[in-house]
Amino acid sequence: MGALPAIALTTGEPAGIGPELCLAVAARPWAARLVAVGPLEHLRETAARLGSQVKPVSVSTARPHRAGELQVLDIPLAVPTVPGRLDPRNAEAVLSTLRRAARGCLEGEFDGMVTAPVHKGVMNDAGYAFSGHTEFLGELAGGRPVMLLVSGELRVALATTHLPLRDVPAAITPEGLDVVLRGLHAGLRERFGITEPRILVAGLNPHAGESGHLGDEEIRVIAPTLQRLRAAGLSLEGPLPADTLFTPERLAGADAVLAMYHDQGLPVLKYAGFGRAVNITMGIPLLRTSVDHGTALDIAGRGRADPGSMAAALELAIEIAARTAASA
Incomplete structure (x- = not known):
C-alpha cells in the first residue's frame, strides 16, 4: 500500500446519475489514489454529453489522483445505455463492478470502496435476488x-x-x-x-x-x-x-x-x-461508504445531479482509511 489511501469508486446504475457523480468528484483534488470501477466508454460518452472537462483514462493500478482525470478499471456494459432508461441486460456488468471493487478491498489492492447508487428493481428484473449493496457485500465479504x-x-x-x-x-x-x-x-x-x-x-x-x-x-x-x-x-x-x-x-x-x-x-x-x-x-471486513440517495433516473444525463453526498462519502472513506493506516 502506498502513502495515499487507494479508493475504488463503483459507477452504479449506468442509466442513472452514478457515472456523472464519479466524473463530478474527479474534478476535485483528493489526497488519495482514486480509480473508478465501471464502463470506460460509457464514462467517456457521459463526459462528452455533459460537457465535462474530466478525462476518463484506462488504468490497471490506481495512481495518485489528479483533478480533472478519472482513472478507470474498465467493466464494459453488455449494451449501450440511454440516461433514464433501465436495461436488465446491463445488470451483470453492474454487479461485476461491485465484485471487482470488493475483491480489491479484500486482497489489499484498495483501502476502501465508495459506491454510486444502483437500481434494485432492474437487478431483480434481470433475475438476481438483490436487496441492496449492504446485503450483497455481506455475502461477498462475510460478516x-x-x-x-x-x-x-x-x-x-x-x-x-x-x-x-x-x-x-x-x-x-x-x-x-x-x-x-x-x-x-x-x-x-x-x-x-x-x-x-x-x-x-x-x-x-x-x-x-x-x-x-x-x-x-x-x-x-x-x-x-x-x-x-x-x-x-x-x-x-x-x-x-x-x-x-x-x-x-x-x-x-x-x-x-x-x-x-x-x-x-x-x-x-x-x-x-x-x-x-x-x-x-x-x-464486514472491508471499508465501504456510499451516497444517501438513489439513481435519480428522472434527471440522469442532464447535468443536474448534486455530487454532495458522493463527495462526502469519498471524504469519509479517505478519512477512515487514513486513520486505520495510522493506527496499524
Missing part, C-alpha cells in the same frame, strides 16, 4: 453487515434493512440484535475512533410498546438483549420510544442510534442532512 448513515454528528444504524414492514417484527431476534449491536459498537471504535461508544436503541412499537399494551417485542426481545450486552460492557440505553428518541436533549452525548427498521430512523437523518449524508457498511 454480518450493519447499515449506518452519518450526517454530521448524527449516526443512525438499522437493526433490519430492506424488508417489507410486515416482515420486520419476526426479523428482530435476540441473536440478530446481539450481532448488530456488537458490530455497531466495534465499528464505532474501529472506524470512528470512539473509545467507549454510547448507543441509543429504539423500541419497535409506538411508545416502545407502552408496557406491553402496544406490542411486546420490547419486553420479550429488545430489553433482555440490551441487558445482556450491558453486562458484557456495551453502553446502551433503551428501548426508547422512537418519537422522542431524536430530540436534542436525548441525543446529547450519544454516539449512535439503532433504529429497528429502515423508515423508523432514516427519515430523521435524511431530513437533517439529505444530499450530504453518507451510508457506511459496518460489520
Whole structure:
C-alpha cells in the first residue's frame, strides 16, 4: 500500500446519475489514489454529453489522483445505455463492478470502496435476488453487515434493512440484535475512533410498546438483549420510544442510534442532512461508504445531479482509511 489511501469508486446504475457523480468528484483534488470501477466508454460518452472537462483514462493500478482525470478499471456494459432508461441486460456488468471493487478491498489492492447508487428493481428484473449493496457485500465479504448513515454528528444504524414492514417484527431476534449491536459498537471504535461508544436503541412499537399494551417485542426481545450486552460492557440505553428518541436533549452525548427498521430512523437523518449524508457498511471486513440517495433516473444525463453526498462519502472513506493506516 502506498502513502495515499487507494479508493475504488463503483459507477452504479449506468442509466442513472452514478457515472456523472464519479466524473463530478474527479474534478476535485483528493489526497488519495482514486480509480473508478465501471464502463470506460460509457464514462467517456457521459463526459462528452455533459460537457465535462474530466478525462476518463484506462488504468490497471490506481495512481495518485489528479483533478480533472478519472482513472478507470474498465467493466464494459453488455449494451449501450440511454440516461433514464433501465436495461436488465446491463445488470451483470453492474454487479461485476461491485465484485471487482470488493475483491480489491479484500486482497489489499484498495483501502476502501465508495459506491454510486444502483437500481434494485432492474437487478431483480434481470433475475438476481438483490436487496441492496449492504446485503450483497455481506455475502461477498462475510460478516454480518450493519447499515449506518452519518450526517454530521448524527449516526443512525438499522437493526433490519430492506424488508417489507410486515416482515420486520419476526426479523428482530435476540441473536440478530446481539450481532448488530456488537458490530455497531466495534465499528464505532474501529472506524470512528470512539473509545467507549454510547448507543441509543429504539423500541419497535409506538411508545416502545407502552408496557406491553402496544406490542411486546420490547419486553420479550429488545430489553433482555440490551441487558445482556450491558453486562458484557456495551453502553446502551433503551428501548426508547422512537418519537422522542431524536430530540436534542436525548441525543446529547450519544454516539449512535439503532433504529429497528429502515423508515423508523432514516427519515430523521435524511431530513437533517439529505444530499450530504453518507451510508457506511459496518460489520464486514472491508471499508465501504456510499451516497444517501438513489439513481435519480428522472434527471440522469442532464447535468443536474448534486455530487454532495458522493463527495462526502469519498471524504469519509479517505478519512477512515487514513486513520486505520495510522493506527496499524
